[in-house]
Amino acid sequence: MPDPNQQDLHNIHPSDLHTFTKQILIANGTSPPDAEIVTKCLIAADLRGVDTHGTNRIPSYMERIRQKALNPSAIPTINQVTPVVGQVDAHNGFGFVAAHEGMKLAISMAQIYGIGMVSIKHSNHFGMSAWLVQQALDADMMSLVFTNSSPALPAWGGREKLMGVSPIACGAPGGEDGKPFILDMAPSVAARGKIYKALRRGEKIPQDWALDGEGNRTDDPAEALKGVMLPMGGPKGSGLAVMMDVFSGVLSGSAFAGHVTNPYDPSREADVGHFLVAIKPDLFMSLEEFKGRMDYLYKRVVGSEKMAGVERIYFPGEIEMIMEEKRLVEGIPFAMAEIEGLNREADLVNVEHLIVK
Structure with missing residues (x-):
């Protein structure tokens, strides 16, 4: 029986993602050399399987720039x-x-x-x-x-x-x-970015990750964000x-x-x-x-x-190195909701969309 939480994922080639991300950063006031540094670091996370710290962070970073909370x-x-x-x-x-x-x-x-x-x-x-x-x-x-x-x-x-x-x-x-x-x-027990990732993808989280706002264990990422993460x-x-x-x-x-x-x-x-x-x-x-x-x-x-x-x-670090080798060939997986979120950022600054092939 299929996992009801598992979404269809679409692989994006790292080079396409690199070009897209760098253009978004430059269009939002980041110098080309600095945009290259930020882009490489974000895609390094995506390649290693640390999706919580990769290019999915772009919308939150760009909103901070728009609200003058971060100086690009x-x-x-x-x-x-x-x-x-x-x-x-x-x-x-x-x-x-x-x-x-x-x-x-x-x-x-x-x-x-x-x-x-x-x-x-x-x-x-x-x-x-x-x-x-x-x-x-x-x-x-x-x-x-x-x-x-x-x-x-x-x-x-x-x-x-x-x-x-x-x-x-x-x-x-x-x-x-x-x-x-x-x-x-x-x-x-888990990085907080995994809670945000589960929320974006409409997934449940393990009950030992976080407490809700009332101090109870929860498998709902929205409720977990109202409470606290649990220390390992x-x-x-x-x-x-x-x-x-x-x-x-x-x-x-x-x-x-x-x-x-x-x-x-x-x-x-x-x-x-x-x-x-x-x-x-x-x-x-x-x-x-x-x-x-x-x-x-x-x-x-x-x-x-x-x-x-x-x-x-x-x-x-070895598991992440193996994942990097795999994703360099197969691409980096994104849920459609994540791709749409990135493309909304592209619309704001007239950058070409990420294309799902």
């Missing part, structure tokens, strides 16, 4: 605090652009001094954290990527929205035989959310303690904070030896004994 032409500025510490002021521009500059700065410091740390203030949502990890990997760097976000999660034992569902991400280069290590996870591991997930706020919000001088604006709320600036670290992996041994050790770790993890019913063990 803002130019980040850099303050070099020490030889290994910098701060980026995003000036309420795209988080993608400020974070890209921040990681570039962290990498350049780490290449000289072994480590680079960058705090970013007055920023916005920067999508999937894994693209920043990949930026560091492309430079043969290890990384830590923190951000805070709008309130969606209670402190453990509470029921009010206070902490953000703020992802913690990190990575390390792999060797020739193994995969790179890429961890990108939210401190909640109870107090452990709640503690990670507080940690993200300390390093990203308190330290940077950006909003914190529940005062970051929801990216779907175009009424005011978001004032998100980020914290990025790049680390040179050959500080204590050669890069070749480090990568060889990473290869060994990969093989030990994926080759370990499996529990009953498990066919394969994956290294962190």
Whole structure:
């Protein structure tokens, strides 16, 4: 019997999606170089299967631009605090652009001094954290990527929205035989973007994801958005959310303690904070030896004994890499309602529609 929640999905080729998204951004006041950065980051999420942080975010971002809650032409500025510490002021521009500059700065410091740390203030949502990890990997760097976000999660034992569902991400280069290590996870049972995705597609959600406005478990995404997300591991997930706020919000001088604006709320600036670290992996041994050790770790993890019913063990980030290879060939799946939402944005700025083939 077919799943009543499953909709017909239509695959869009990544190159078509890239052209469309970049044109929408430029038409809404983003410079071509910045539009390229934002587009690449959004499509990277779509390719990796992180649909909640991909091009479906375009309508909410564009509405924030229209309501003057996000400045698409803002130019980040850099303050070099020490030889290994910098701060980026995003000036309420795209988080993608400020974070890209921040990681570039962290990498350049780490290449000289072994480590680079960058705090970013007055920023916005920067999508999937894994693209920043990949930026560091492309430079043969290890990384830590923190951000805070709008309130969606209670402190453990509470029921009010206070902490953000703020992802913690990190990575390390792999060797020739193994995969790179890429961890990108939210401190909640599920990312809040999955609630919005279920709402767009008219789907139910698992009952262990969220509470409604009355504090009861719910499978209705609309009711879940009136309540709170549930932290993974109870107090452990709640503690990670507080940690993200300390390093990203308190330290940077950006909003914190529940005062970051929801990216779907175009009424005011978001004032998100980020914290990025790049680390040179050959500080204590050669890069070749480090990568060889990473290869060994990969093989030990994926080759370990499996529990009953498990066919394969994956290294962190490996499932997403497999999905990327698949979607580069087959295209990126969208529900028709999602395509229509993107095409409404195209109509507003006279950009050609995404065509379902």
